Amino acid sequence: MSKAAENWPPEDTEPATPHPDAPPSGTELGEHYSQCFGCGDDVESGLHIRSMIASDMTVVSKFTVGKDHQGAPGLAHGGLLACAFDEALGSTVGNLLRRPAVTARLETDFVRPVPVGSTLHIAAKLDGVSRRKTYVSAEGRLDAEDGPVAVRARGLFVTVGVEHFTKHGDADAISQFRDVRQAAGQDWDINP
Numbered sequence: 215m216s217k218a219a220e221n222w223p224p225e226d227t228e229p230a231t232p233h234p235d236a237p238p239s240g241t242e243l244g245e246h247y248s249q250c251f252g253c254g255d256d257v258e259s260g261l262h263i264r265s266m267i268a269s270d271m272t273v274v275s276k277f278t279v280g281k282d283h284q285g286a287p288g289l290a291h292g293g294l295l296a297c298a299f300d301e302a303l304g305s306t307v308g309n310l311l312r313r314p315a316v317t318a319r320l321e322t323d324f325v326r327p328v329p330v331g332s333t334l335h336i337a338a339k340l341d342g343v344s345r346r347k348t349y350v351s352a353e354g355r356l357d358a359e360d361g362p363v364a365v366r367a368r369g370l371f372v373t374v375g376v377e378h379f380t381k382h383g384d385a386d387a388i389s390q391f392r393d394v395r396q397a398a399g400q401d402w403d404i405n406p
């Protein structure tokens with residue numbers, strides 16, 4: 215039984231309908247930004263999470279715990295596990311709804327220890343939408359899609375405009391990011 219607070223998603227949410235141009239089932243999502251700590255290939259000690267669109271509005275992600283991710287000897291750091299879920303949940307919102315969104319709230323339940331060398335299989339689903347707010351949750355299972363649940367998480371993501379990133383982030387890096395995505399035929403400025 216979950217120990218998390220109930221009322222999730224809140225009563226005023228509507229079902230989340232994937233964007234018509236959301237990637238189809240079976241699509242491997244790859245990195246969304248090479249410097250992203252969650253998925254970027256250029257971050258040596260990053261999490262290198264890979265995600266795929268499964269079916270029925272589910273996104274499955276895999277995270278293998280490395281030696282750079284430890285808290286206690288031989289065990290994953292809880293904050294890094296929360297990071298893995300932030301990435302998996304954010305990828306679910308961004309890819310299925312195709313809305314730029316940021317994490318406003320992230321809750322995690324750590325159910326069992328996650329050893330170095332193990333792979334978390336994270337399955338995330340959209341729970342509902344209310345105006346700019348998207349509710350999304352996930353379970354992470356140890357070493358197999360049907361392995362024991364190790365971590366549960368849920369997040370509230372808030373849709374933002376591109377100006378959120380250009381105003382608060384590194385404008386030059388944002389510009390390069392836009393150019394790389396556009397050159398690859400990927401979307402950059404999508405409004406919901």
Ligand SMILES: CCCCCCCCCCCCCCCC(=O)SCCNC(=O)CCNC(=O)[C@H](O)C(C)(C)COP(=O)(O)OP(=O)(O)OC[C@H]1O[C@@H](n2cnc3c(N)ncnc32)[C@H](O)[C@@H]1OP(=O)(O)O
Nearest residue numbers: 246300301304305308309312313314316317318319372404
């Ligand atoms: C485009 C195509 C994509 C393609 C594919 C992309 C893939 C992409 C993969 C990304 C994967 C990376 C995933 C990592 C994602 C991060 O880690 S993002 C980094 C961490 N997050 C941040 O830095 C966010 C910092 N916070 C903020 O900037 C602002 O607080 C926010 C969240 C934008 C909200 O500010 P705001 O715009 O002024 O809006 P505000 O009115 O305060 O809040 C809006 C609503 O949310 C509610 N709310 C806000 N915060 C909270 C809270 N903490 N608790 C409860 N409710 C809250 C408000 O009450 C309000 O509700 P309503 O009044 O509408 O009912």
